[in-house]
Amino acid sequence: MTGKQVATLAPDPGGGETRHPEPSGATAASAEEALARVLADVMHLDHVPADSRFFEDLGADSLVMAHFCARVRKRADLPHVSMKDVYAHPTVGSLTLALTAQAAGAPVAPSSPARSGPAPARAPAPAAPAGRSGYVLCGTLQLLAFLAYSCLIAFVGVRGYEWISAGSGVLDVYLRSVVFGGAVFLGLSALPIAVKWILVGRWKPTTIRIWSPAYFRFWVVKTLVRSDPLVLFVGSPVYTLYLRALGARTGSRVAIFSRHVPVCTDLLTVGDSSVIRKDSYLTCYRAHGDVIETGAVTLGKDTVVAEASVLDIGTSLGDGARLAHASALHSGQSVPAGEHWHGSPAEPAGSEYPVVEPAACGPVRRSAHSVVQLLSALLVYLPLAVGGTGILLAEAPQLGAVLEPGPTVLTSWEFYRDGLLASFVIVFVIVPLGFLVLATVPRLLSRTLTPDRVYPLYGFHYGAHRAITLLTNRRFLTRLFGDSSAVVPYLRLLGYDLSRVEQTGSNFGTEVKHETPFLSTVGTGTMVADGLSINNAEYSSTSFRVSRTAIGPQNFLGNRIAYPSRGRTGADCLLATKVMVPVDGEIRQGVGLLGSPSFEIPRSVRRDSSFDHMKHGEERTSGLAGKNRHNGATMGLYLLVRWVFVFVLSLVVSGSAELYTSVGSVAIALGNVLVVLAGAAYFIVVERAVTAVRPPGPLFCSIYDPRFWQRERYWKVPSETYLRAFDGTPFKSLVWRLLGVRIGRGVFDDGCSLTERSMVAIGDGATLNTGSVVQCHSQEDGAFKSDRSAIGAGCTLGVGAFVHYGVTIGAGAVLAPDSFLMKGETVPPHARWGGNPARRLEQPAPARS
Secondary structure (H helix, E strand, O other): OOOOOOOOOOOOOOOOOOOOOOOOOOHHHHHHHHHHHHHHHHHOOOOOOOOOEOOOOOOOOHHHHHHHHHHHHOOOOOOOOOHHHHHHOOEHHHHHHHHHHHHHOOOOOOOOOOOEOOOOOOOOOOOOOOHHHHHHHHHHHHHHHHHHHHHHHHHHHHHHHHHHHOOOOHHHHHHHHHHHHHHHHHHHHHHHHHHHHHHOOOOOOOEEEOOOHHHHHHHHHHHHHHHOHHHHHOOOHHHHHHHHHOOOEEOOOOEEOOOOOOOOHHHEEEOOOOEEOOOOEOOOEEEEOOEEEEOOEEEOOOOEEOOOOEEOOOEEEOOOOEEOOOOEEOOOEEEOOOOEEEOOOOEEOOOOOOOOOOOOOOHHHHHHHHHHHHHHHHHHHHHHHHHHHHHHHHHOHHHHHHHOOOOOOOOOHHHHHHHHHHHHHHHHHHHHHHHHHHHHHHHHHHOOOOOOOOEEOOOHHHHHHHHHHHHHOOHHHHHHHOOOOOHHHHHHHHOOEOOOOOOOOOOOOOOEEEOOHHHEEEOOOOEEOOOEEEEOEEEOOOEEEEOOEEEOOOOEEOOOOEEEOOOOEOOOOEEOOOOOOOOOOOOEOOOEEEOOOOEEEOOOOHHHHOOHHHHOHHHHHHHHHHHHHHHHHHHHHHHHHHHHHHHHHHHHHHHHHHHHHHHOHHHHHHHHHHHHHHHHHHHHHHHHHHOOOOOOOOEEEEOOOHHHHHHHHHHHOOOOHHHHHHOOOOHHHHHHHHOOOEEOOOOEEOOOEEOOHHHEEEOOOOEEOOOOEEOOEEEEOOEEEEOOEEEOOOOEEOOOOEEOOOOEEOOOOEEOOOOEEOOOOEEOOOOEEEOOOOEEOOOOOOOOO
């Protein structure tokens, strides 16, 4: 699906900037001379020969060349140059010739090479801006809604506990737990559906002013729809029925494996026998400027949306069309029937995207699987969760005493001692016991699956495969062992084939996931940054197959990479952040790959080899020993912080239980609220404490430098999970500010990730979409680089967009969905950029109201 280094200049017109003249005829020589002078100035050289290669001969790197491109864009007498152009034409002479050829050809085409369908229907004009009063009112209503929901849960939970506790004998308690658990499950499943139809009715293409009353209704529906317990049934026909109850038009034999739940479901159409694989975004809405825009996403019959893809509003796939992994459709794009596209933004692939063969999977099998899932939840999991509380209180009198009237036990030292002991057991005893499960159950289940054999969905083999995936992808443990030498034995325990490991202390980051570890192979000397997803299972709407996924030796993998089982990379490759790994053609070796679709770049540059002397000999031995000691202390601190956190939560719960005897269900509701607030406050304090001595800042060093070890501690010890509770609310900006982000007023954050909070500046009124990332660092082999990034006022980061370090985005600029803005780039004000790697797109961003 991807080829070698591009050989033509990437068109890059418009974008809210003055279009610079292209060189032609007599001006070509002067353009070449001017480009050479700019590059010499950026690199502090006296002269740059026209035939000297940027990376191999001059020793430049992508950061230097990004500064070169930004400097060129400021010159009215020079053409626009993107990073993709630089990699395609790596000398001043070849770059000038390409520009000359472009100027002599046809008029400049749109920057997206993909054909596009009709633009989405123009939505009605939104209401007037909400303003400061609307901002405060919306936040108040969101807080009140959370309090009301907490009160409802508390009231129902207390009544259920009292009724279950009144049972006599184990069987009676179990039966009452089944009845009550079933009623709660039904209520929590039906409530979001009912609220959606009451507050919204049917979603239609429209715009909703952020922080307005209409937005509050949108937020309520979005929050409830994504917290529905039926979301846990992703990959099952039950989940498809849930979306259909919300208004989605889903055909028969549809399989959806992505956990990113669509919100505006009435605008989603999925034809018969279509499959949507994991980590794909089809939300049917986006935030842009100061409004929410809703729009249709339409998939025809027998379509495939592969892993880690993004479909913006106003996009479609015709019958039999396929969108490859790590690809995106921008608004207005349409894949014709039967065609296979890839890239971000997508374009015709030129070859077929392979899928697994179908298998017999009729309605009886689907129905039986759904019934078994629901019965397992109702008869096993829910009774354990609901009745377990009563059993715990019965077996732990010191906890049950909290609910009894009389003198408070919260003033008793024995209570706090027992609480500390119980929390210690949870963190330091139960978690290690989980290793026994990880080392045995998945291995036994893996024996039931034969690699490369096609199995029907929703049978025994499918259940075994899903159980392996669930059991072996434990974020708590991956974060604990990642970014340390301990991650190697941990992954081997899970079943990874890691060949002969060259231990670096940073072989894998803290985010690694897979579908089966027993068919995951990583070669000797390979290092992996965060966000690797090994996709060693392929799905159709009726079948699946597990296959070995092998990553070659001496590779380096950047962030957020979805690596397919058919990946065509071999030894000594650099896979850049968010790269689309090729699945056809020759096996790539000794090269770097960047972009979607990917193209070849140098495997390494001179700057990244600055610390090669520390890869061998005594320096490496002593550096690795020091890193292991520091990482060991960090892991201990990670566990200590979680132990104290569990203890703090137990105190909050106990305090609300103590108040229950006097004020009733309100105390439990208050406890639910305090759990969220106390958790957020606790981890804010933890993060500030970790960064108090050495706050994150610009850095260029070896992975064996103590400053890098401190950065690893910063990534590991605090938690970011609690931040999701504040997505789409004014409180998210407050939390960011407490964590050190320099953030302006009125920022809308729908689920952005900031890896180094204190190194990011965000201007007033910026819009950060779900799945977007601002990462202020990069690791390549043994070198670590970090710098600050600035997001200007009124900017919009699209769904799944990734912003690297050292970046400046001008006021009012827009970064399209699934884009990758490379290190050191400067986006001019009010420009519209997109793609992987990002470049200027055709149309300027709309002006903000």
